[in-house]
Amino acid sequence: MNARRVRRRVVNxxxxxxxxxxxxxxxxxxxxxxxxLVVKGGSSLDWNFFVKNPVPAGESGGGxxxxxxxxxxIVGLACLIGLPVGIGAGLYLAEFGSxxxxxxxxxxxxxxxxxxxxxxxxxxxxxLVKPMGHFSALAGSVALAILxxxxxxxxxxxxxxxxxHSLREAALALGYPRWRTSLRIVARTALxxxxxxSLVGVxxxxxxxxxxxxxxxxxxxxQGPPHGAAR
Amino acid sequence: MTALxxxxxxxxxxxxxxxxxxxxxxxxxxxxxTVLAVTLPLLLLALVGELVASAxxxxxxxxxxxxxxxxxxxxxxxFGAAPMIFGTIASSLLALVIxxxxxxxxxxxxxxxxPKRVRQPIAFLVELxxxxxxxxYGLWGVFVLIPFLRAQVVPPLRAVLGWTPFFDGVFYGNxxxxxxxxxxxxxxxxxxAVSREVLLAVPGSQREAALGMGATRWEAVWTAVxxxxxxxxxxxxxxxxxxxxxxxxxxxxxxGNRHDIGLSxxxxxxxxxxxIANEFSEATTNLYLSALFEVGLLxxxxxxxxxxLARLLIWQVARGTAVGSRAL
Numbered sequence: 001m002n003a004r005r006v007r008r009r010v011v012n013x014x015x016x017x018x019x020x021x022x023x024x025x026x027x028x029x030x031x032x033x034x035x036x037l038v039v040k041g042g043s044s045l046d047w048n049f050f051v052k053n054p055v056p057a058g059e060s061g062g063g064x065x066x067x068x069x070x071x072x073x074i075v076g077l078a079c080l081i082g083l084p085v086g087i088g089a090g091l092y093l094a095e096f097g098s099x100x101x102x103x104x105x106x107x108x109x110x111x112x113x114x115x116x117x118x119x120x121x122x123x124x125x126x127x128l129v130k131p132m133g134h135f136s137a138l139a140g141s142v143a144l145a146i147l148x149x150x151x152x153x154x155x156x157x158x159x160x161x162x163x164x165h166s167l168r169e170a171a172l173a174l175g176y177p178r179w180r181t182s183l184r185i186v187a188r189t190a191l192x193x194x195x196x197x198s199l200v201g202v203x204x205x206x207x208x209x210x211x212x213x214x215x216x217x218x219x220x221x222x223q224g225p226p227h228g229a230a231r
Numbered sequence: 232m233t234a235l236x237x238x239x240x241x242x243x244x245x246x247x248x249x250x251x252x253x254x255x256x257x258x259x260x261x262x263x264x265t266v267l268a269v270t271l272p273l274l275l276l277a278l279v280g281e282l283v284a285s286a287x288x289x290x291x292x293x294x295x296x297x298x299x300x301x302x303x304x305x306x307x308x309x310f311g312a313a314p315m316i317f318g319t320i321a322s323s324l325l326a327l328v329i330x331x332x333x334x335x336x337x338x339x340x341x342x343x344x345x346p347k348r349v350r351q352p353i354a355f356l357v358e359l360x361x362x363x364x365x366x367x368y369g370l371w372g373v374f375v376l377i378p379f380l381r382a383q384v385v386p387p388l389r390a391v392l393g394w395t396p397f398f399d400g401v402f403y404g405n406x407x408x409x410x411x412x413x414x415x416x417x418x419x420x421x422x423x424a425v426s427r428e429v430l431l432a433v434p435g436s437q438r439e440a441a442l443g444m445g446a447t448r449w450e451a452v453w454t455a456v457x458x459x460x461x462x463x464x465x466x467x468x469x470x471x472x473x474x475x476x477x478x479x480x481x482x483x484x485x486x487g488n489r490h491d492i493g494l495s496x497x498x499x500x501x502x503x504x505x506x507i508a509n510e511f512s513e514a515t516t517n518l519y520l521s522a523l524f525e526v527g528l529l530x531x532x533x534x535x536x537x538x539x540l541a542r543l544l545i546w547q548v549a550r551g552t553a554v555g556s557r558a559l
Contacts, residue, residue: 012447016344022336023345023353026423029416030360033371040374088267096261097268105268107542108275114470114538115278116477118504119531122511122524123278126285150271179260204362 070137075206077141079198082148087194089149090156095182097157105153112150117205120146144205151201159193160186278531286525288518297525303490305515310522312529314490318407318500319530322486323475325411325496326418331468333415334422341423342430343438343452354427361420369484372413377404377485380412385497399495403487408496410486414475422471429463429545430456466544473537477530479504503530 089109093102124143132139163186171181187194283290289297293310300311337357341350385402392398402408433456441451457464487499488509503526514520 008447008450012449015449015453019336019340019344022333023340023357026333026337026360026419027353027356029419030356030363032375033360033363033367033416036371036375037367085267085270088264089271092264092268096264101265101268105271107539108271110542111535111538112271112275114473114477114534114541116479116504116530116534118477118479118507119278119282119527119534122285122507122527123281125511126281126524127277146274149274153268153271177254177256179256182260200362 071206074137074140074144075202077137078144078148078205079202081141082145082152083198085145086149086152086198087156089153090194091160091182091187093153093157094160095186106157109150109153112146113154115147117143117147147205148201151205152198155197155201156190156194159190159197162193163189279528282524282528282531286521286528289521289525292518293522297522298529301490301492305510305519308516308518310519312503312506312522312526314492315501315503315506315526316529317492318486319476319502319504319533321496321500322407322410322414322482322502323472325407326414326475327468327472329412329415330419330422330471334419334467334471335426335464337419337423338426338430339452339457341427343448343456354424357420357423359420360416361424365417365478365480366484368413368417368481372409372481372485376413377409380404380409396494397496400493400498402497403499405485405487405499406497407486407500410482410500410502411496413481413485414478417478417481418471418474421474422467425467425470425545426460426464429460429467432463433459462544462547466541466547469537469541469544473534473541476537477504477534479508483508503527 089105093106093109096102097106120143124139124146128139128142129136167185167189168181171185172178176185289310293300297310297312298316299313300309301313302309302311303314304310337353341354345353381402381404385408389398437455437459438451441455442448446454482502483505486502486505488501488505489499490501491498493500507523507527507530510519511523514523
């Protein structure tokens with residue numbers, strides 16, 4: 001009996017230690033990667049890096065100003081397309097999403113959320129780049145918007161659901177129509193959360209831009225200098 | 232006293248319309264939101280349709296042989312995707328083998344054992360791993376991970392397991408192993424975040440019941456909490472698998488990109504996503520391009536099935552919630 005108790009306590013202690021060590025390892029990976037990035041890359045980060053264009057290989061100096069501006073344009077356009085659709089779909093799910101259509105939209109959003117960005121990349125290529133004949137910031141933005149919408153829809157829904165019911169009831173009791181209640185009271189209360197999660201999502205998706213360029217290079221090489229190409 | 236003539240009371244204005252909230256603004260609002268919401272399913276249909284249409288020449292030409300032949304010869308116009316399918320699945324499974332214990336450990340530690348004060352910060356740090364762009368992982372893998380594997384990991388592995396076919400051949404760096412390890416690091420935050428939310432959704436009474444019967448804390452976790460959330464945890468793992476299958480950039484940089492099927496994890500391999508990223512811009516014939524689209528279609532179908540399965544499992548534990556969608 002006693003030996004058994006000891007064994008149980010030992011197992012308890014060992015497993016507690018084990019899951020602690022595993023967590024430590026996961027955090028260690030982050031520290032190693034970020035640390036390496038800062039140590040190796042930190043030295044070449046200065047003002048010029050942000051405001052100058054790249055120079056031909058071999059020359060020293062230069063920066064990535066064009067790449068930063070290009071990224072900004074593509075991401076900005078993507079937000080213009082993706083934010084209304086994503087937030088609108090999220091509001092639908094939160095306000096009217098209890099029926100069959102709501103279930104379908106929710107499920108599709110979750111499935112699309114896991115779609116590899118390379119697949120969306122080639123889809124955007126057939127849809128926009130091929131018909132237009134060249135890669136453009138617009139094609140990149142549409143692809144990013146496609147990646148953004150499902151994530152936005154789900155997080156918006158989650159944020160809107162967190163708004164206390166009493167707020168909505170108070171507004172309705174004062175004679176507000178439902179749409180104004182939804183937009184002016186509920187959505188506005190959830191706004192901070194929606195903005196935060198949108199920013200996180202946009203940051204994550206902007207990192208996937210590289211893939212689009214791998215796909216976009218195709219048209220740049222084969223169709224001569226692209227108009228309005230972005231980096 | 233004269234009886235007052237009873238005046239008929241005028242029928243009240245029909246208020247039910249107003250009470251049901253059927254006014255023009257509401258209808259427009261609902262209509263607009265419905266249209267926006269319906270774009271999602273339409274988008275899915277458009278994706279499938281466009282991919283099938285673009286892949287059609289290859290589908291018609293090679294039929295199901297595309298799936299199990301392994302010749303990939305753009306010059307001769309013969310395409311078989313078996314090596315990529317094999318490489319995609321092998322690297323993802325390898326990643327799962329490494330990532331599952333790690334991320335379940337993180338999730339259990341954060342929900343059950345860690346002191347309250349450090350829970351939020353550690354969870355945040357682990358989720359931060361998901362915010363690092365894929366290319367950065369790739370670079371880190373090339374400059375740090377591969378040298379580390381070559382110097383510290385592979386020699387002892389071979390000393391112990393060198394006789395198995397899994398550790399055969401010379402290790403040059405870019406290999407299934409390197410790709411699998413980087414994938415593992417990349418999917419840990421997803422699996423950990425979702426399983427943490429699943430474990431948080433397990434009612435406290437489950438723990439209390441186990442502890443009340445004299446279980447140690449670990450026994451409470453292992454016999455009460457984990458079984459309760461089992462479906463959700465499996466869902467979290469499958470979600471991680473979906474991520475690993477579609478991951479492109481880092482794997483392309485590390486896996487070696489060789490059209491070959493081999494059992495050894497020390498040898499280069501290829502994945503479907505890597506093939507599209509590498510070859511899409513140099514596909515010169517329509518058939519070649521179409522074959523790549525078929526690879527993309529396959530990848531899409533696989534990830535859709537995997538994700539749908541994961542969602543259904545997670546919804547069993549945390550019904551209808553957007554568990555993990557913030558981290559994803």
